[in-house]
Amino acid sequence: MVLRSDPSVAVRALRSAAPYIRMYKGKVFVIKASGGVFGDIESTRTLIEQVAILHQVGIRVVLVHGGGPQLSQIQESLGITPRMVAGRRVTDEKSMEVTSMVLNGLVNTQILGICRELDIAAVGVSGVDAGLVRAHKRPPVKVEGETVDYGFVGDIDLIDAKVLQQLLDDGLMPVVSPVSADDKGTLLNINADTVAAGIGAALKAEKLMLVTGAPGILESLEDPRSIISYTDLAGLQKLKDQGSLKDGMLPKAKAIEEAIRGGVRRVHVISYKSTDSILAEAFTNEGTGTLVVENISALSPAEQHA
Ligand SMILES: Nc1ncnc2c1ncn2[C@@H]1O[C@H](COP(=O)(O)OP(=O)(O)O)[C@@H](O)[C@H]1O
Numbered sequence: 001m002v003l004r005s006d007p008s009v010a011v012r013a014l015r016s017a018a019p020y021i022r023m024y025k026g027k028v029f030v031i032k033a034s035g036g037v038f039g040d041i042e043s044t045r046t047l048i049e050q051v052a053i054l055h056q057v058g059i060r061v062v063l064v065h066g067g068g069p070q071l072s073q074i075q076e077s078l079g080i081t082p083r084m085v086a087g088r089r090v091t092d093e094k095s096m097e098v099t100s101m102v103l104n105g106l107v108n109t110q111i112l113g114i115c116r117e118l119d120i121a122a123v124g125v126s127g128v129d130a131g132l133v134r135a136h137k138r139p140p141v142k143v144e145g146e147t148v149d150y151g152f153v154g155d156i157d158l159i160d161a162k163v164l165q166q167l168l169d170d171g172l173m174p175v176v177s178p179v180s181a182d183d184k185g186t187l188l189n190i191n192a193d194t195v196a197a198g199i200g201a202a203l204k205a206e207k208l209m210l211v212t213g214a215p216g217i218l219e220s221l222e223d224p225r226s227i228i229s230y231t232d233l234a235g236l237q238k239l240k241d242q243g244s245l246k247d248g249m250l251p252k253a254k255a256i257e258e259a260i261r262g263g264v265r266r267v268h269v270i271s272y273k274s275t276d277s278i279l280a281e282a283f284t285n286e287g288t289g290t291l292v293v294e295n296i297s298a299l300s301p302a303e304q305h306a
């Protein structure tokens, strides 16, 4: 006997998603997926399937990817010991070569392969393409009393999002690697959250979703239940001041702040390990991770996870 599923369940789901689809059609969502997502083909496909649904209902989706774990793995195989300081990779000349090979080559192309399989018209670009991310080499900086020369790490001067607008206008989905360059064409490594935030601000995105391995922003890293459901820029600063944010969460917090100050309405920090977290965030009132807005008191309770 073949068991039939109840069609009313699907119809109810469609009805409840319809107001969100109406609200977000034509709006820009920047989705940033960390390298951890692309560790295996199944989690890659699960992520791209969700992104595909956003794209197919008419949301202008820009997918920005990381690739930190993959980079560390290849560095190690070449006898280079990865060094991260305050969540950013110290990048010598050889490591910069590895960065463009792994991010522009391996990870970007793997994503495009899945997009082909799922029949999404996606185009791979990096910050280098058509002057998308204009950056300069970060000068040596003091981090916790130590002078750190990050090498070929870039700081963003300007995002020229024309190429992304053109792709979006043509119904294509840009898949962006964060590898960037200065005006002389020197390649620079930039944290993917930082690039995603810059793109979000340049496109005045409705949402920036930072899809990561963490369940969201935690009040205490040692306690996975201490997840903060929603906060604002003042709350984020408080978490930073009390030392709750460490390592990779430091560039993420800076990226969140830059995105919101640049005009992104809502930033979501969600886990790729949580089932359908992107769709839940976009099409329901029940977010799974942390929502950050400019000022929480301006939100009604009903809005706090919309
Ligand atoms: N307060 C915090 N809440 C959540 N994660 C935190 C916090 N402070 C530090 N972290 C660390 O930051 C990591 C996320 O940064 P990172 O690994 O660079 O992100 P990505 O998954 O985007 O590569 C978490 O897995 C966790 O180890």
Ligand SMILES: CC(=O)N[C@@H](CCC(=O)OP(=O)(O)O)C(=O)O
Binding pocket: 033, 034, 035, 036, 065, 066, 067, 068, 069, 071, 087, 088, 089, 099, 153, 178, 189, 190, 191, 192, 193
């Ligand atoms: C300067 C810097 O740190 N760049 C990052 C770029 C990749 C990235 O951000 O990847 P995830 O999102 O997977 O962490 C790096 O080298 O790891």
